[in-house]
Amino acid sequence: MHHLDCWIDTDATLCCTQHFAVAIKIKALNELAAKHSNLKVIQLEATDPESVSKAAKEVEAHLNGAGLNVLINNAGILTPCSIENVDAEDMLHVYSTNVVGPLLVVKAFLHLLKKAAKDNNEAGMSCSKAAVINMSAGLASITVCQETYDFIPVVSYRCSKTALNMLTKCQALGYTSDGVLCTAIHPGWVQTDLGGPNIISLIIVQTFHPKFFQRPDDSQIPAGKSVTLRITDSRRFYSWRFGFKVLI
Amino acid sequence: MHHLDCWIDTDATLCCTQHFAVAIKIKALNELAAKHSNLKVIQLEATDPESVSKAAKEVEAHLNGAGLNVLINNAGILTPCSIENVDAEDMLHVYSTNVVGPLLVVKAFLHLLKKAAKDNNEAGMSCSKAAVINMSAGLASITVCQETYDFIPVVSYRCSKTALNMLTKCQALGYTSDGVLCTAIHPGWVQTDLGGPNIISLIIVQTFHPKFFQRPDDSQIPAGKSVTLRITDSRRFYSWRFGFKVLI
Numbered sequence: 001m002h003h004l005d006c007w008i009d010t011d012a013t014l015c016c017t018q019h020f021a022v023a024i025k026i027k028a029l030n031e032l033a034a035k036h037s038n039l040k041v042i043q044l045e046a047t048d049p050e051s052v053s054k055a056a057k058e059v060e061a062h063l064n065g066a067g068l069n070v071l072i073n074n075a076g077i078l079t080p081c082s083i084e085n086v087d088a089e090d091m092l093h094v095y096s097t098n099v100v101g102p103l104l105v106v107k108a109f110l111h112l113l114k115k116a117a118k119d120n121n122e123a124g125m126s127c128s129k130a131a132v133i134n135m136s137a138g139l140a141s142i143t144v145c146q147e148t149y150d151f152i153p154v155v156s157y158r159c160s161k162t163a164l165n166m167l168t169k170c171q172a173l174g175y176t177s178d179g180v181l182c183t184a185i186h187p188g189w190v191q192t193d194l195g196g197p198n199i200i201s202l203i204i205v206q207t208f209h210p211k212f213f214q215r216p217d218d219s220q221i222p223a224g225k226s227v228t229l230r231i232t233d234s235r236r237f238y239s240w241r242f243g244f245k246v247l248i
Numbered sequence: 249m250h251h252l253d254c255w256i257d258t259d260a261t262l263c264c265t266q267h268f269a270v271a272i273k274i275k276a277l278n279e280l281a282a283k284h285s286n287l288k289v290i291q292l293e294a295t296d297p298e299s300v301s302k303a304a305k306e307v308e309a310h311l312n313g314a315g316l317n318v319l320i321n322n323a324g325i326l327t328p329c330s331i332e333n334v335d336a337e338d339m340l341h342v343y344s345t346n347v348v349g350p351l352l353v354v355k356a357f358l359h360l361l362k363k364a365a366k367d368n369n370e371a372g373m374s375c376s377k378a379a380v381i382n383m384s385a386g387l388a389s390i391t392v393c394q395e396t397y398d399f400i401p402v403v404s405y406r407c408s409k410t411a412l413n414m415l416t417k418c419q420a421l422g423y424t425s426d427g428v429l430c431t432a433i434h435p436g437w438v439q440t441d442l443g444g445p446n447i448i449s450l451i452i453v454q455t456f457h458p459k460f461f462q463r464p465d466d467s468q469i470p471a472g473k474s475v476t477l478r479i480t481d482s483r484r485f486y487s488w489r490f491g492f493k494v495l496i
Contacts, residue, residue: 049336083422084355088297088348095343099407100336107332142417149421158418159347159411166410169390173397174331 046101056108067116073102082153098160117179125181136184137161294349304356315364321350330401346408365427373429384432385409
């Protein structure tokens with residue numbers, strides 16, 4: 001079982017699933033929530049339809065009639081494996097969390113996203129109306145697989161994230177008529193244990209609605225932190241890992 | 249459970265998994281085997297490691313010390329579904345057959361493929377040495393998804409075949425040092441219920457060893473039948489479905 005937390009920022013009506021296998025991270029999130037009254041933490045298991053449905057009901061109650069603007073499917077797992085030792089159990093386990101999870105979560109929260117899209121009269125789609133963001137990875141790219149395969153084969157993870165890109169495309173096509181924007185991004189170097197404390201870089205690897213994200217003006221970048229968002233199209237796979245310059 | 253047959257042509261030492269849900273097709277295959285002594289039919293369940301292992305042992309015994317030149321992972325399933333009604337069970341079921349199946353089958357037969365590669369002193373890799381061919385699909389393409397999504401969304405199938413392309417890439421990279429060529433192809437219009445009796449067209453959608461297949465000279469095409477093989481690279485997705493001309 002993967003204990004996942006779903007947190008919502010009620011100012012932005014933003015919802016994010018997060019995988020917290022490490023207890024200290026749950027503690028840190030709860031501490032953050034204690035300091036900020038607009039942050040609400042709700043636990044869910046992304047691969048369990050009942051748990052997801054229960055969390056969606058909690059979020060709905062908390063929103064108190066408002067819609068949900070942004071849903072970030074950030075929960076995911078990576079298990080070390082190679083083509084020699086990967087087995088059926090690992091393949092299905094990783095696929096369940098990384099692909100089936102985002103599918104179930106979006107289905108459960110869809111009525112709230114639709115409501116947010118309907119309640120906003122702006123033209124087109126945007127994250128200020130309703131958006132789903134699935135966390136993909138540079139390792140999802142078949143084209144550049146060779147550059148990293150020898151030192152990080154992670155076959156089950158690669159297959160799952162490639163499939164997640166396809167799921168995102170299907171979600172984008174399926175929910176366009178509802179005004180819900182769906183996209184997959186590769187987070188690059190983020191403010192986690194693997195990243196530094198002052199850098200947040202985001203590169204969109206597959207956006208099916210190219211005008212969703214815009215790189216912010218330099219004047220909008222907070223002191224000491226940088227945000228980089230770059231637009232791609234669905235036929236190319238951009239990643240900070242493989243020589244593409246990250247604009248900061 | 250999916251009853252799958254594995255047949256080998258002992259002249260070419262070729263092995264193919266085939267999904268036969270319809271009894272008449274099993275009957276037809278057995279009739280074909282009765283007419284041709286070089287065709288041996290062995291039943292296996294591609295998602296069951298024990299069944300796959302048992303089939304590999306039978307093939308090994310039948311080969312009587314020789315290696316296996318070509319393994320075709322043709323077993324696959326498609327279940328009708330949309331982004332609205334696809335569920336966790338269907339996602340995992342289809343992934344298990346279409347992605348985990350080919351993974352398990354290749355692992356179980358790998359020693360025989362390696363033997364065939366080792367026993368042939370020709371330079372490079374080829375299907376006359378040792379090759380794995382995974383049956384992919386035009387529906388695996390994220391880029392052209394939009395062209396068919398409305399009338400055949402099949403989300404679970406699309407996600408699985410996209411993942412199969414990644415698996416194939418990992419197999420190609422993992423087994424190159426063993427001399428085992430791995431590729432994924434989209435069969436296009438083939439000699440099945442969906443195709444005609446006189447056409448066999450094959451288009452390679454992702455070949456990681458570009459010189460594997462060559463289009464045959466016109467003089468080599470048998471009267472009344474055509475074989476088309478076209479080379480692609482791993483960055484593009486060719487398909488007879490979407491306006492690419494099929495050369496016959």
